[in-house]
Amino acid sequence: MIPVTSLSGKRVAVFGLGASGRASVAALEAGGAEVAAWDDNPESVKAAEAGGIQTLDLRDADWRDFACLVQAPGVPLTHPEPHWSVKRAQAAGIEIVGDIELFCRERRLHAPRAPFVAITGTNGKSTTTALIAHLLSVADRDVQLGGNIGTAILSLENPGSGRYHVVECSSFQIDLAPSLDPSLGVLLNITPDHLDRHGTFDAYAEIKTRLVANAGIAVIAVDDNRCQAVADRLEQAGSEVVRISARRPLADGVYAAKGALLIAEDGATRQIASLDGIATLRGQHNAQNAAAAVAVALALGLDDKTIAEGLKSFPGLPHRMEEVGRRGRVLFINDSKATNADAAAKALTCFEPIYWIAGGLSKEGGISSLVSFFPRIAKTYLIGEAADEFAATLGEAVPHEVSQTLEQATTAAAADADRDTAAEPVVLLSPACASYDQFVNFERRGEAFRTFVAALEGIESRGEAA
Numbered sequence: 001m002i003p004v005t006s007l008s009g010k011r012v013a014v015f016g017l018g019a020s021g022r023a024s025v026a027a028l029e030a031g032g033a034e035v036a037a038w039d040d041n042p043e044s045v046k047a048a049e050a051g052g053i054q055t056l057d058l059r060d061a062d063w064r065d066f067a068c069l070v071q072a073p074g075v076p077l078t079h080p081e082p083h084w085s086v087k088r089a090q091a092a093g094i095e096i097v098g099d100i101e102l103f104c105r106e107r108r109l110h111a112p113r114a115p116f117v118a119i120t121g122t123n124g125k126s127t128t129t130a131l132i133a134h135l136l137s138v139a140d141r142d143v144q145l146g147g148n149i150g151t152a153i154l155s156l157e158n159p160g161s162g163r164y165h166v167v168e169c170s171s172f173q174i175d176l177a178p179s180l181d182p183s184l185g186v187l188l189n190i191t192p193d194h195l196d197r198h199g200t201f202d203a204y205a206e207i208k209t210r211l212v213a214n215a216g217i218a219v220i221a222v223d224d225n226r227c228q229a230v231a232d233r234l235e236q237a238g239s240e241v242v243r244i245s246a247r248r249p250l251a252d253g254v255y256a257a258k259g260a261l262l263i264a265e266d267g268a269t270r271q272i273a274s275l276d277g278i279a280t281l282r283g284q285h286n287a288q289n290a291a292a293a294v295a296v297a298l299a300l301g302l303d304d305k306t307i308a309e310g311l312k313s314f315p316g317l318p319h320r321m322e323e324v325g326r327r328g329r330v331l332f333i334n335d336s337k338a339t340n341a342d343a344a345a346k347a348l349t350c351f352e353p354i355y356w357i358a359g360g361l362s363k364e365g366g367i368s369s370l371v372s373f374f375p376r377i378a379k380t381y382l383i384g385e386a387a388d389e390f391a392a393t394l395g396e397a398v399p400h401e402v403s404q405t406l407e408q409a410t411t412a413a414a415a416d417a418d419r420d421t422a423a424e425p426v427v428l429l430s431p432a433c434a435s436y437d438q439f440v441n442f443e444r445r446g447e448a449f450r451t452f453v454a455a456l457e458g459i460e461s462r463g464e465a466a
Contacts, residue, residue, distance in 0.1 A: 001027055002154045006105045008032030011065050013058055015039065015085040016072020017048040023152035024070050024099045025053050036061055038085075058085060063092035071096050073148075073172035079199045098176025099154050100147065100169060105179070107159040113183075114159035117166045117296055118147075120174060120211045121188025121221070123343045124289045128188060129168040130317050131281075131293040131310075136164050138310035139302050148173060164300070171198065171207045184299055185215030186292050190226040191342045195364060216240070219295045221288050223247045242295045246288035254295040256287035261294050261311075272298075273308035279323065280316030285346035319446035321347055325459045330417040332453045335430035336446030341369045344432035348373040351426040355379055355413040357406065360433030360445070362386035367393050367432050374398050378425070379416055381409035385437045406438070406445065410452040427453075 004027045014025050017039040025048075028035050036056040039045050045055050069089040076083045077096070089096050107114055119129045126149050133145040144156040147167035159165060167182075171194055174180060190205045198204040209230050212218035219242045220231040235241045243253035254263045259276040262269050272294055275281050281290050290311060297307050316322060319336040326332065333351070338344040340363050348354065348370065358367065359382045366389055380400040382390050387402045394400045403409035410427070417425040429449045431442075439445040453459060 001030055002103060002106055002156060002158050003031035004028045004033065004102045004106060004154070005031040006102070006109060007067060010034070010067035011036065012068055012070060013037075013061065013063070013066045013085070013089070014070045015058060015083075016075050017041075017044040017053070017055075018072055018074065020099050020152040020154075021070075021072045022048055022051065022053060023155045024102065027099075027102065027154035028070070036066070058088070063088050063094065066092065066094050068095045068097055070102065071098055071176055073098055073170060073176060076197060077172075077175055079197050096176065097178070098173055099152060100167070100173045100177040101179060103153045103159075103165075103167075104177060104181060107165075108179075108181075111159040111161065114161060115164045115184070115300065116159065116182045117164065117184045117186070117300075118169050118180065118182035118211055118215070119167070119186040119188070119292075120169045120171070120208055121186070122191045122193045122208075123340075123346065124188045124285055124292075125168050125170075125186075126337070127286065127317055127320055128186060128289040128292050129166055131289060131314055132186075132296050133164075133166040134314050135293055135297045135302060135307060135310040136166065136300070138313065139297075139306045141300075169211055171204060174210050175207050177210075179214075180211055181214040181216075182211070183216040184219060184296055185212035185217070186219045186296060187212045187227055187230060188221050188288060188292060189224050190230075191224065192364065193340055193342075213239075217242060217299055219244060219292055219299070221245065221292060222250075222253075223288060242299065244288065244291040244295050246284050246291060254291045254298070256284075256291050261287075261291055263294075263298065270304075272304050273311050275311065278312060278314070280314050280321075281311065282321070283346055283350040285349075286321075319442060321350065322446070324450045325453045325456075327414065327456060327458045327460065328418070329422070329424055330414065330420075331424055331426045332414075332459075333426055333428045333430075334446045334449050334453075335428060336435070336442045336449060338430040338432060339363070339434050339442055341365060341367050341432045344430040345370055345373060347428055347430040348376060351428060352376040353378040353420060353422050353425050355381070355417045355420075355425060355427045357381045357383065357403075357409045357413055357427070357429045357449075358431050358433070359383040359386040359390055360431045360435050360439075361437045362389055362433050366390060370432070371397070378420060379413070381413050383409050383431075383438070384433065386433050406448055407452050410449060411456075414453075414456050
């Protein structure tokens with residue numbers, strides 16, 4: 001745990017009692033703050049109280065007594081409208097921050113030179129975060145992995161000399177971290193997402209950009225126009241920028257070309273590693289993730305051999321193009337993390353023929369942007385609320401059926417793929433949708449798919465992560 005000493009002796013409101021909220025309460029109290037904690041969900045309040053947290057209904061509190069509000073990232077800050085706790089804090093004139101901000105303040109107070117790598121992007125940030133941590137672990141560095149990837153940042157060990165914090169940051173978390181200042185900041189891509197929470201694409205992009213704006217070194221993928229503009233702007237302002245690309249050679253930076261990762265610097269180019277045969281890093285999107293991780297690893301002093309070995313041994317992440325089983329020639333891929341069309345496109349690029357399971361709670365634009373991938377799809381199995389909408393988009397271009405449930409879709413797709421004569425038909429769960437209509441999160445959806453695949457006759461299981 002990282003005690004939050006910057007608020008010692010002060011009274012602090014904490015709203016949101018999920019994992020990060022509970023960790024924040026413990027860290028604040030360990031640092032000497034007096035905490036008033038609450039949540040709109042009675043079950044979350046009960047769980048917190050069962051864990052020894054004293055709660056107070058903040059609707060009845062005198063907000064003039066609080067030094068600040070520590071807000072959970074899942075609580076609306078601005079859109080569709082500020083949460084009532086945000087309004088109360090604003091009316092009292094107190095600051096609103098999140099756990100990432102509290103970490104940044106503790107680092108500056110106690111270990112300002114401790115290496116801190118922060119990663120964001122619309123897609124790919126979890127894989128990149130895990131890969132950076134893996135490369136550092138292979139190099140025998142003391143690594144603390146957390147943030148949006150699953151472990152609350154204040155649950156990690158204290159920043160210190162020789163200890164590397166590698167932290168995934170969502171746009172929600174960045175929005176609550178006004179002084180975010182990593183030693184290395186990574187920006188992978190910016191495409192429309194979470195517009196219901198940020199209002200406009202411009203506002204969302206500006207929030208993402210904050211992560212690299214005050215970084216000691218900004219590692220930026222220049223494969224989309226927004227990120228290219230960010231790299232140019234920061235460099236012109238005097239920031240140190242390392243460009244990466246998965247789509248084109250660079251005169252200066254790290255890029256992927258023909259399965260290799262190369263670095264160009266001082267007029268020379270050398271190969272760092274090959275991605276050929278690494279199943280957990282297949283596809284152009286993973287080439288971008290790997291290029292970012294390599295750029296960070298080089299900046300932190302890792303040698304080429306260690307980096308290459310680390311890439312080969314990377315186990316991948318559950319629910320991100322995870323190989324969960326094989327039956328004869330048919331491969332089963334769990335890509336439940338693909339909660340929007342742009343993310344699903346990454347998986348659709350990597351396989352053919354595809355027996356595609358898609359649907360759930362649709363996001364803006366649906367799957368209309370995926371039309372160019374339709375020739376790769378043998379058949380689609382539609383689930384959840386988006387089934388009718390997606391069926392209309394598929395039209396006569398792709399054979400499809402409305403399965404409604406994931407179990408029905410898995411069974412039908414497996415049977416159809418068995419009859420395909422291709423060398424390796426793929427049953428792919430890559431929903432292009434949020435899960436909330438049928439599952440509490442994408443992890444539960446992916447776990448259910450894994451269970452349904454394992455129950456099929458003749459399945460050779462691949463475990464939890466290929």
